[in-house]
Amino acid sequence: MSALLEVDALHVELPGRGGYVTVVEELSYSVEPATVFGIAGESGSGKTMSTLALLGLLPRGAHVGGRARFGGTNLLGLGPRALRAVRGRQIAMVFQDPMTALHPMMNVGRQLTEHVRRHLGLPKREALERAKSLLEDVRIPDPEGALTSFPHQFSGGMRQRIAIAAALACEPRLLIADEPTTALDVTVQAGILRLLDDLRRERDLSVILITHDLGVMSSIADRVAVMYAGRVVEAGARDEVLKRPRHPYTAALLRALPQPKTSKATPLVTIPGAPPSVEAVPAGCSFHPRCGYAVASCAHELPPLVRDGERIFACPVDPFAA
Amino acid sequence: MSELTPTQGAFGTRVSLRRWRAVSGSAVWRQPLAVVGVSIALAWLLIAIFAPLVAPHDPLAQDFLPLQHPSHAHLFGTDELGRDVLSRVLYGARLSLPLALLLVSLSLGLGLVLGLLAGYFRGVVDGVIMRLTDLVFAFPAIILAMVVTASLGPSIRNAVLALVFVSWPTYARVVRGLVLSTADSEYVQASRLIGASARSALFRVVLPNVIGPVIVLATLDLGNAILLLAGLSFLGLGAQPPAPEWGQMVSQGTENFQYWWLSTFPGLAIFTAVLAFNFLGDSLRDIFDPRTMSGRGS
Amino acid sequence: MRRFASHRPLVRFVVRRLAALVALSIGITFIAFALTQVVPGDPIRANLGQIAQTQPDVVAAFRHHYGLDRPLPVQYLRYLWNLLHGDLGQSEQTHDSVLHDLGQFAPATAELAITAMVIAIVVGVGLGILAAVRRNRPTDHALRLVSLGGISVPTFWLALLALYVFFFRLGWVPGGGRLDPGVLAPPHVTGLYTFDALVAGQWSTFWDAFRHLILPSLVLALFNVGLLTRYTRSAVLEVIDEEYVQGARAKGLPEHVVVLRHVLRAAMTSLITVIGLAFANVMTGSVLVENIFAWPGIGQYAYQSATALDLPAIMGVSLFVAIVYILVNFVVDLLYGVIDPRIRIA
Numbered sequence: 001m002s003a004l005l006e007v008d009a010l011h012v013e014l015p016g017r018g019g020y021v022t023v024v025e026e027l028s029y030s031v032e033p034a035t036v037f038g039i040a041g042e043s044g045s046g047k048t049m050s051t052l053a054l055l056g057l058l059p060r061g062a063h064v065g066g067r068a069r070f071g072g073t074n075l076l077g078l079g080p081r082a083l084r085a086v087r088g089r090q091i092a093m094v095f096q097d098p099m100t101a102l103h104p105m106m107n108v109g110r111q112l113t114e115h116v117r118r119h120l121g122l123p124k125r126e127a128l129e130r131a132k133s134l135l136e137d138v139r140i141p142d143p144e145g146a147l148t149s150f151p152h153q154f155s156g157g158m159r160q161r162i163a164i165a166a167a168l169a170c171e172p173r174l175l176i177a178d179e180p181t182t183a184l185d186v187t188v189q190a191g192i193l194r195l196l197d198d199l200r201r202e203r204d205l206s207v208i209l210i211t212h213d214l215g216v217m218s219s220i221a222d223r224v225a226v227m228y229a230g231r232v233v234e235a236g237a238r239d240e241v242l243k244r245p246r247h248p249y250t251a252a253l254l255r256a257l258p259q260p261k262t263s264k265a266t267p268l269v270t271i272p273g274a275p276p277s278v279e280a281v282p283a284g285c286s287f288h289p290r291c292g293y294a295v296a297s298c299a300h301e302l303p304p305l306v307r308d309g310e311r312i313f314a315c316p317v318d319p320f321a322a
Numbered sequence: 323m324s325e326l327t328p329t330q331g332a333f334g335t336r337v338s339l340r341r342w343r344a345v346s347g348s349a350v351w352r353q354p355l356a357v358v359g360v361s362i363a364l365a366w367l368l369i370a371i372f373a374p375l376v377a378p379h380d381p382l383a384q385d386f387l388p389l390q391h392p393s394h395a396h397l398f399g400t401d402e403l404g405r406d407v408l409s410r411v412l413y414g415a416r417l418s419l420p421l422a423l424l425l426v427s428l429s430l431g432l433g434l435v436l437g438l439l440a441g442y443f444r445g446v447v448d449g450v451i452m453r454l455t456d457l458v459f460a461f462p463a464i465i466l467a468m469v470v471t472a473s474l475g476p477s478i479r480n481a482v483l484a485l486v487f488v489s490w491p492t493y494a495r496v497v498r499g500l501v502l503s504t505a506d507s508e509y510v511q512a513s514r515l516i517g518a519s520a521r522s523a524l525f526r527v528v529l530p531n532v533i534g535p536v537i538v539l540a541t542l543d544l545g546n547a548i549l550l551l552a553g554l555s556f557l558g559l560g561a562q563p564p565a566p567e568w569g570q571m572v573s574q575g576t577e578n579f580q581y582w583w584l585s586t587f588p589g590l591a592i593f594t595a596v597l598a599f600n601f602l603g604d605s606l607r608d609i610f611d612p613r614t615m616s617g618r619g620s
Numbered sequence: 621m622r623r624f625a626s627h628r629p630l631v632r633f634v635v636r637r638l639a640a641l642v643a644l645s646i647g648i649t650f651i652a653f654a655l656t657q658v659v660p661g662d663p664i665r666a667n668l669g670q671i672a673q674t675q676p677d678v679v680a681a682f683r684h685h686y687g688l689d690r691p692l693p694v695q696y697l698r699y700l701w702n703l704l705h706g707d708l709g710q711s712e713q714t715h716d717s718v719l720h721d722l723g724q725f726a727p728a729t730a731e732l733a734i735t736a737m738v739i740a741i742v743v744g745v746g747l748g749i750l751a752a753v754r755r756n757r758p759t760d761h762a763l764r765l766v767s768l769g770g771i772s773v774p775t776f777w778l779a780l781l782a783l784y785v786f787f788f789r790l791g792w793v794p795g796g797g798r799l800d801p802g803v804l805a806p807p808h809v810t811g812l813y814t815f816d817a818l819v820a821g822q823w824s825t826f827w828d829a830f831r832h833l834i835l836p837s838l839v840l841a842l843f844n845v846g847l848l849t850r851y852t853r854s855a856v857l858e859v860i861d862e863e864y865v866q867g868a869r870a871k872g873l874p875e876h877v878v879v880l881r882h883v884l885r886a887a888m889t890s891l892i893t894v895i896g897l898a899f900a901n902v903m904t905g906s907v908l909v910e911n912i913f914a915w916p917g918i919g920q921y922a923y924q925s926a927t928a929l930d931l932p933a934i935m936g937v938s939l940f941v942a943i944v945y946i947l948v949n950f951v952v953d954l955l956y957g958v959i960d961p962r963i964r965i966a
Contacts, residue, residue, distance in 0.1 A: 057869055088872030100863040105885050105960055114881075115871035150961040166871070355764070457647045460942045462903035465922055469655055469934050472926035549774055553908055556776045557923060572777050576912065582784055589777030597772040604768055604850075 003030035004070070004206050005054075005174060011065035012046070012053050012230075014278075020063060021278045024050045025230045027066070029223075031174065034200055036207040038221030038238070040214055040253070042275045046230040047210045051176045055091060056083045071173070089119040092167035096179035098159035102151040108135075108162055109147030116169045134165040137202075138195060157188035161195065168199065175199075178210045193220050214253055218242050226250045229276050229286035236311025246313040248293045285314070293317050353608065359601030366595050370415035379406040381413040381566040389581050399583040401574060403564075407583060410566035411591050417567045418595065421482060422547040426540050428486045433493020434536065438529075440494065441501025448498070455491035463488040464553060471559040478567070481560035485550050489543070496539055500532045542603035545596040552592050568592045637953050641946055648942045649703060652935040653696050708939070709932030713925060718936035721921060726940070727811025728798060729910070729917030733902045734812075735837035740844035740898060745884075745891065747845070748852020752860060753879060755853075763849060770846020776908040779839045783912065786835055793835045794828075796914035803828050836913040840905045844898040848891075855890040856883055888959050896952040903941060 012024035024046040031037040039047045053064050054075050068075040075086065087093075095101040102111060112131035116122055122130065128147060135143035138161040151159055160180060167175055177196065181189040197220045199205055211217055217224055218238060225235035226249065234247035245251040252271045273290040276282055282289055288298035295317055303314045369376055379385065388404040390396055398407035440451040458466070463485070470484035471477075505528055552569030554560035561567030563574075568588040575585025683689045687698050702709070708718035716724075751763040787795045794800060798813055806816040806825050814833060817826035859865065860883055868882045869875075903919075910919035918937060925933030 055870060057866060084872045084874060086872070087870055093867070093870040095863050095867055097863060101867050103864045103868070103882055103886065104962060105888075106882075107961075114877075115873060119872060152962050163867075355768075453647065456644060457651055460644055460648055460946050461651075461938060462900050462941060462945060464904040464907050465938060465941050468907065468922060468926045469938060472929060472934075473655060476927075545772060549772075552774055553776060553904075556774075556908065557911065558927065569774070569776070572774070572780065576780060579784065579788060585777060585780050589774060589781070592774045592777065593772055596774070597769065600768045600772050604764075 004033045005031040005208075006069040007050075007054070007066070008068070009066040010050055010053060010068065010076075011063075012049050012058065013063040014049070014059060015061040016279060018279070022281075023230050023278050024053065027227075027230075027232060029225050029232070029235060031206050031208060032222075033173075033206055034204045035222040036196070036200060036209055036220050038209045038211065038217040038224040039227060040211060040217050040224060041227035042212055044229075044275055044278065045227040046278075047227050048178055050227075051093075051178065051208060051210060054176075055087050055093065056080065057087075085119075088115045088167075088172070089170045090172050091174045091176065092170070092172040094160070094163050094167050094175065094177045094180050097183045098156050098163050099183065101163050102159055102166075104151055107148055107150055111151075112147070112162070112166050112169055115166075119170045131165070131169065134169055135162070137168075137199070138162070138165045140165070155188075156184050157191060160184060160188075160192055164192075164195065164199075168203070168205075171203070172205070174206045174208065176208045176210070179212070180209070181216055182211070182213070189216065190219075196220060214242060215257055226253070229281050230278070231286070231314070232305070232312070233287065233315070234311070234313040236313075240311050246308070246311065246318070247315045248291050249287045252290075353605040355601045356605035359598045359603075359605065362594055362598035363602065366415050366419060366598065369412055370419050373413045373416050377406075377409040377412040379409040381405065381410040382564055389578065392583050398587040399581070401571075401584055402578055402581075407571075407587055410571060411568070411587050413566040414568040414571065414588060414591060415595070417478070417561060417565065418548055418551065418592070421478065421551055422544055425482050425485050425489070425547045425551065426543050428482070429489040429543075430493050430536060430540050432486065433490040433495075434497050434532075436490065437494040437497025438501060438532075441498040441505065441528075451494060452498070455494055458488055458491045461488070463550065467550070467554060468557070468559060471554060476559045476562065478555070478561045478565070481551060481554045485547065485554070489547075492543070493536060493539065497532055497536060500535060501528055504528045504531045538603070538606045541599060541606055545599035545603065548592060548596050548599070633957055634954065637950055641950050644946050645943060646700075648939060648946075649700060650696070652938045652942075653699055655938070656931050656935060657692070703939075708936040711925065711933040711936075712930045713928055713933065718932050721933065722918070722936060722940050725916060725918050725921045728915060729906055729919060731798075731812040731814065731833065732837055732840060732910070732915060732917060733899075733906055735833055736840035736844070736902055736905075737895075737899065739837060739841040740848055740902075741895065743841070744845045744848025745852045747849040749856055749879060749884065751849065751853040752856035755857060760853075763853075767846040767849035770842050770849070772846075773842060775839065775843060775905045776912060778842060779836070779909050779912040782835055782839050794832050796832075796912075798829060798832050798915065799825070800828050800832075836909050836915055840902060840909050843905060844901055847898060847901065848894060851894040852887070852891060855887040855894075858890070859883055859886040862886065885959070889956060892952050892955050892959070896949050899948045900945065903945065 007030065008028050010024055010027040011022070013020040013022050027046075027050050029037065029039075039050070041047045049058065052058050053062070054068050054070075056075075056078070058064065064076055066076065070086070071090070073082075075083070078086065102108075109128055109131055112134060113122075113124070113127035116127045116130060117124065120127075131147060132143045135146050140146050140158060140161055146154075146162070151162070154162065164175075164177075164180075175196075180196070181192050184192065193216060196207060196209070200207055209217070209221055221238050223236065224238050224241045225232050226241065226247065227233070228249050234241055234245065234250045241250060242254065245254060256270055271290060276286055276289075282299075284300045285291070285294070285298045285303050288294040291298065293315075297316065301316075303316045305312045305314045382405065384404040386396065386400045386404045386406065388400060388402050390400040392399040396406050396408065398411060401407055401410070436451050440448040466488050467481070467484040470487055471480045474480040474483065551560055552567070552572070555567045555569035556573045558570075558573065561570045563570060568591050571588035572585040572592075575581065575588075578584055680689075687695055690698070706719055708722070710716065711718050711721050714721055747763055747767070751760045751767075754760045783795065786792045799805065803825060806813055806820045806822050806829075809816045809819050813829035814826055817823075817829055856879075865878060865882055865886075868878045873881075906915075906917060907919035907923055909915065910917045911923060914920075918941065921933065922937040922941070924930070925937060
């Protein structure tokens, strides 16, 4: 089975106040057809920037290096015109906040059809028909009426469903979902995740799911990469990474998850310290100042990515060896 | 920038001090336009103060051949009565700048008082004052000013009064809005909790927060004031001949159309003076939150 | 949860706005009336001239005839009553009814103001978008200078310079007025000569009217070009980083569609406010521009009646301009509701 998307040594630098800062470094992964690939990490870890880079949506002046093979072409080598033909058509995106991701002054029908008419050349009536059936697919009640409504008339969960419908309108092969459930209530979250999972199966869709929430990750991702300060620190099959983490950071993230089974008296576990800013990434392993297992070499030597069967990780010590 | 919004911070006075430091400190000087604006405005101010020293001739003396082209002897030429145009333009700064300052401070003062009253007492007082601003806003400034000046008799004093009459509402509205938002903020509630009276809260906490944005608004307004005053004088409703007033001088040029220097130079003087204040005001607006600056709008 | 935005809130919105408009109009009549009371001098004496000196009984008779011997509140009510019947009084200068005069002069100003507004909106909004898209680059800096320059030029001076260069020196445009002497006005439809000439198919008249219109309207537009450029820039910048804009790009829409359809639509609500403001500037400017270009419009009429202390005319003009002005603001308010569906509900 050949991969749908193969990212190889992706490198992103953004213009900052005092020159360029590196936000993504040496990022490699591949996404298989009809699977969900999860990228986890705290905010500022570079997970969003790494996907914006694929679509050429980075802020002006950004430097991008590496390769990203998608269906035989290198996305990073495409010109603006060719990229536009990919965006929305082959690769679509869903953003974090459904309150701001839809245009507040455009009706839903228009937002579901404008790119369809452009990419697929459908006449207005057909595009609207298609939009209606899409709204049905994402379980919006009264799709006909929804077409002439405006985003503010829907709840957050409904808006996110509309945003997903818009993303799927041109039948893309890859959907990038950037924190699609973060802004939603827990009960609504589950509905959206189930929807994404169903769509993947029904439509043969691959999904890159970006989230800081390992709980969300564990419910639908097939493979997982954990990022810290612009680099992958651990990646592999979901169950392996989330059940038997090899990197202290992954372990710390897992411990920080609220555990439903423990008693209320157990205090919430947090990771000490804060993630580094992109302008001042620590030398060596960037996690070492917050790491309980760090040894002397961690402070100045960048641990290489080690392969162990299906999984890779970047930590010289094995904190869980015993 | 967030520390500059008037409603934030635990202590009103400290916030506004910090804001002033931002204005007087590096923030302004990093803006080249502000520097240019301040320089031009300062130059005009110095010219106004030292007009008798810098002007080559008496602005009123009809000593020369009328309507001479600009030359070495008369850099800006002479007018139809044989007066030196350069000297008249330089002396013009003595009228336009102080009058614009006066006009703006009067409207600011009136608007500040009425805005504070409206924001402090709310209710009926607020309603009456705000309906008054609605009424004044319903007339285009110049028509109302024209009618008022014409009624009171055309003179520079009445022109200023008329323009005060049409320009105070902007200040009143901004001040009222700032008072309302500051008075409801946590630190005013807090200062009242620890026993400060409502009035002392108004003067110690609210007022300092209101002054900053209003001063910026006033700077932005200075250019406009110069334009409006010159416009009224141009129409013959402001400064009267033979006073060397810029707008009045431009209107002299309309009657002697082919002698372009008569109106070109006083017009340039207006333009540069207004530009200076607009440069400064625009830079200040960049530094402050632009949204606190909209006086009009419903 | 959805679809409770029927047409009814919109109706209620319009009704509320209309009520405010009526209240404001009454307030304006009050101000206009109050102004006439502060004017020194006696209009009857001024009108009667010599007779007033010699025959005081005639003065008294006139006073009685015009109700000027009644208490002020009665005079005000009488004034309102006359207004309701479309009677604005008679101008002391033109000896015509003020209403007739307004009908005579309003179309000229309308033609000038509309042209200037269209130029200002097209150029100003265009340049503002350009500045926002090129933010902090040389184009943006240059446009900042241009727009600040535009709002700093005294309109009356610019009018003179333009007239000097393009009429006196180059002879490209006529010197003033709405038509060359000897050219007949086109058959009256709207009173806008360019429009009426087109309707009547009189091409040479159209061309003549157009040549007269172009310079004053450009001069009148400049201030607002500067204003709109600056405001459009900040209105666009306020929304250009919104997620839905990035979303539109992610859909594969070309940049010009993203900017013109998504960004501009979102910026429109702030822009409409400024366009209302720009209209007030045009009214201000038209007094000065009409004066210089001998344009027979409301601005000239206002100026002449103000300097001659022609009270009925002054009151009429103030009332007329104020009502046009609040109507414009009324339309602006309605446009908010049309453009932003969220306002209709609030």
